[in-house]
Amino acid sequence: MSDVLGVDFGVGWCLTVCSHLVGVAMRERVEMSYYRKAWDIRAYTYHADIYCVGCGEGLPEVDPEGNDKHAVFESDEIMETDMCGECGEFID
DSSP, rough: BTTTTOBOOOOOHHHHHHHHHHHHHHHHHHHHTTTTTTTTEEEEEETEEEEEEETTSSSSSSSTTOOBBBBEEEEEOOTTTBBHHHHHHBBB
């Protein structure tokens, strides 16, 4: 089988292209697993402050003013300069 230019496109060409496409799809799938997911918890807000996951998980569910502790997800926007209210580490 040949195209308009006279180049022969046999079964070998098809197998080469198909195997390349499968390889690219597999590499993309592996690379995607390293990304954070939008539903991953990034921090917690509690009593008008923000806490890293390690410090925030140990906080009570309700603060002294009666407000619930809230999770901050990867899809939420926070300032790059936000620091944990307990340990002082930057929230990444």
